[in-house]
Amino acid sequence: MRGSCPCSGQQYVRYGGNTSCVAVEVGDEAPIVLDLGTGLRPLGHDLEERFGFDAPIALTAFLTHLHWDHIIGLPFCRPILRLGGKMAVYGPAQDGPLCEVMDRVVVPPFFPVQVNELHGSVEFREVGDDVLAVGSAKVVVRRVPHVGSTLGFRIEAGGRSLAYVSDHQAPDDRQSIDEAVLELCDGADVLIHDAQYTDEEFAAKATWGHSTVSYAVHVAAEAGARELVLYHHDPLHDDDEMDRIVECARMAPGASRLDSVVGAAEGLSLDLAKP
Numbered sequence: 001m002r003g004s005c006p007c008s009g010q011q012y013v014r015y016g017g018n019t020s021c022v023a024v025e026v027g028d029e030a031p032i033v034l035d036l037g038t039g040l041r042p043l044g045h046d047l048e049e050r051f052g053f054d055a056p057i058a059l060t061a062f063l064t065h066l067h068w069d070h071i072i073g074l075p076f077c078r079p080i081l082r083l084g085g086k087m088a089v090y091g092p093a094q095d096g097p098l099c100e101v102m103d104r105v106v107v108p109p110f111f112p113v114q115v116n117e118l119h120g121s122v123e124f125r126e127v128g129d130d131v132l133a134v135g136s137a138k139v140v141v142r143r144v145p146h147v148g149s150t151l152g153f154r155i156e157a158g159g160r161s162l163a164y165v166s167d168h169q170a171p172d173d174r175q176s177i178d179e180a181v182l183e184l185c186d187g188a189d190v191l192i193h194d195a196q197y198t199d200e201e202f203a204a205k206a207t208w209g210h211s212t213v214s215y216a217v218h219v220a221a222e223a224g225a226r227e228l229v230l231y232h233h234d235p236l237h238d239d240d241e242m243d244r245i246v247e248c249a250r251m252a253p254g255a256s257r258l259d260s261v262v263g264a265a266e267g268l269s270l271d272l273a274k275p
Helices: 040-051 098-103 179-185 199-204 213-223 239-251
Strands: 022-024 032-034 058-062 086-091 121-126 130-134 137-143 151-157 160-165 190-194 227-231 260-263
Touching: 098 121, 137 179, 151 179, 160 179, 179 213, 190 213, 213 227, 213 239, 227 239, 239 260
Parallel strands: 032 058, 058 086, 086 121, 160 190, 190 227, 227 260
Antiparallel strands: 022 032, 130 137, 137 151, 151 160
């Protein structure tokens, strides 16, 4: 849930410092993974604990975009570091095949091996505006405004829905909302949305590709979402600052139309099956 780069230290204990990675579980099916930031490493450890260290694990992942903070966890995910592990990664089209672009990032001298040298198998699949079936879940994919080719996702299963818009360039007026974003977020039970900047920070970083906390609340309220999870926290926002940001978000215009507003934190678990 941390944006831009991972953070460590006592000031990041409560909200955590790993970069973007969310696991969505539907029944007993293998989780759908959203983004491959450093949070993928502890997720891999957790999956091994749950499914067994010797059992092959097959994962499906959806990648919003290729900025470092969203891909850096890939070669550290233990289930695909051993034989039998599999991961299908759906990501946005690039200037060239997605697998080749990834090989230009995960490559010596920047990293000692390439993706195809991992013991498990990783298959990259390009996707644009589309609707895919993953197990019993439906995944809606839409292009969203950010720096470079970027996707947002909506997962529907069992009559419940989760929208994931991790990186989203807020417009200058911070009132209008991209149609694709509205479609993804429409009536979502949970919306995980970019909330990297305060209004004051946005004034100096208006073209950096992200949203303000107040704009995240605005998007959630206008889309009729039930619960908003503030996401992609700025590295400058330590635990105390995050407490203040969450409280401000709960008082922002439109927040009263939501059931709840929370700040994403490592280990946060939400049960959408509960009314």
